[in-house]
Amino acid sequence: MPTPRHPWITTPITEDLLRGALELERTAHGVLPHRLPARARAQCADGQLAMAESQPSGVRLAFRTRATTVELDARPTKRVYAGAPPRPDGVYDLLVDGRLTGQASASGGNTLTIDLATGTAEHRPGPSDTLRFGELPDGVKDIEIWLPYNETTELLALRTDAPVEPTPDHGRKVWLHHGSSISHGSDAASPTAVWPARAASLGGVELINLGLGGSALLDPFTARTLRDTPADLISVKIGINLVNTDLMRLRAFVPAVHGFLDTIREGHPSTPLLVVSPILCPIHEDTPGPSAPDLSALGEGRLRFRAAGDPAERASGKLTLAVVRDELARLVERRAAEDAHLHYLDGRALYGEADFAELPLPDELHPDAAAHRRIGERFAGLVLTGDGPFAERGVLSR
Structure with a gap:
């Protein structure tokens, strides 16, 4: 040495x-x-x-x-x-x-x-x-x-x-984000290349990343953690884990989202709060979960996932990404009538059909390094800068 x-x-x-x-x-x-x-x-x-x-x-x-x-x-x-x-x-x-x-x-x-x-x-x-x-x-x-x-x-x-x-406090706004393995990092190139980290760097904010792989499940203890954590900006990305774990039906989903947001609002009554629906994931757009490992691919030394549900099960209340997006959009619209600081972003604006054609999900669930960069740049442009909901009325300036 x-x-x-x-x-x-x-x-x-x-x-x-x-x-x-x-x-x-x-x-x-x-x-x-x-x-x-x-x-x-x-x-x-x-x-x-x-x-x-x-x-x-x-x-x-x-x-x-x-x-x-x-x-x-x-x-x-x-x-x-x-x-x-x-x-x-x-x-x-x-x-x-x-x-x-x-x-x-x-x-x-x-x-x-x-x-x-x-x-x-x-x-x-x-x-x-x-x-x-x-x-x-x-x-x-x-x-x-x-x-x-x-x-x-x-x-x-x-x-x-x-x-x-x-390091002294630089006076940057604190952005608290919660999501699934995609927010956690999935297959990003490095920790600063995970999409929320990339977006935070471009937007000039201080990140607390509560992306929890496989665990964005509307857990009350996670909502209480968000409630109790000091933050200037909060976003919650909801949907893919609820579908790919087949955790709940539509009857439970809508009240659970309301309860999750209500809990956050107990600690952050007027903090800008953004609800983000899932990015495009073709295997679960119209097919419920659970996700299951593709054993034939695993036998070939490749990690891939498949949707193990049946599209007909939507009639009994099983969730798909399309159902989740529709419900989240309606729910946020209703709540925003009384909450001027609540916003909604369709996740397909971050990664949609054209992106999937160019940068497909290697294992059918998770973005690769290039897609992480794109999602981070899109989020910064749509949310953190310009006319985005987190940039309005001087939100990003102390």
């Missing part, structure tokens, strides 16, 4: 050095960022939710320093799907004064092997790794290290060759 220009300084990783996390759990060796607080986690024993909320999408270390070398010790937990090709290691993005200047990945770590055919999972412990970012520009600078969106990440130590202090 090269000798630093000054003796290493180890700085405790505390809440004031982290952004985008709602809670920091102390572990035997370090800290583990969470995107749902303990009181919410205690109300649901679902393994998918536990994995999703502990994967730090949108979470980043943020500090000001003169250091030219930064080291971070971390222990990831990596997902492995039995029978599928290995997933690439998660990426850590290093930003210096807002510009992406370095990337790294942690090797080793724990593994969580998931068998989609049986629904079982096996956890195996593994070693930590050290990520090193060197040859940084001299002088005072703001550094952000965005953590991988797809790996649970235990942070063990932060070392630098100069003192660090928390």
Whole structure:
């Protein structure tokens, strides 16, 4: 290991050095960022939710320093799907004064092997790794290290060759977003390329990303988390997980959305609030869930999904994306008559038929890296800037 220009300084990783996390759990060796607080986690024993909320999408270390070398010790937990090709290691993005200047990945770590055919999972412990970012520009600078969106990440130590202090508040509006695995990251190229992160960068806002893979299910504890989290702008992307888990019927869906929005409004009575319906997903446009792994593709080493429902089941109240969009549009229109700060966006404006023809969903459910960039840019243009609902009446200026 090269000798630093000054003796290493180890700085405790505390809440004031982290952004985008709602809670920091102390572990035997370090800290583990969470995107749902303990009181919410205690109300649901679902393994998918536990994995999703502990994967730090949108979470980043943020500090000001003169250091030219930064080291971070971390222990990831990596997902492995039995029978599928290995997933690439998660990426850590290093930003210096807002510009992406370095990337790294942690090797080793724990593994969580998931068998989609049986629904079982096996956890195996593994070693930590050290990520090193060197040859940084001299002088005072703001550094952000965005953590991988797809790996649970235990942070063990932060070392630098100069003192660090928390990055000062730049006065940007805080955008709190909730959605499914697409908002969580799915197959984005890196943590700053996840579509909400891309949109936040273009729109000049501070992101808290509560995109929870497989877990955007109108859970009351998630609504209470949104209610209790300080924010200037709030968006909720509703639909795809309700369809692909086949969780509820139309009779339950409409009141559940009302209840979800009512709870958010208890803590944010006049905050701009945007309801976003699902992006295009052809397998579930008119066919209900659940989604199921395509075992024939899995046998060929490819991960693909199919819609396992029957279109005729719509008559009994099963949800499809088309049904969800129609109901959300009507519901928001009714509520907006008494709530001037409530808005609606059809998700197909972010990714629709023409986009699918050009950038198809590789596994039939999730956008790829190029589609993430497009969705983020579209959202910034339609919502965060210009005449968008989050840009109106000076919302984005403090």
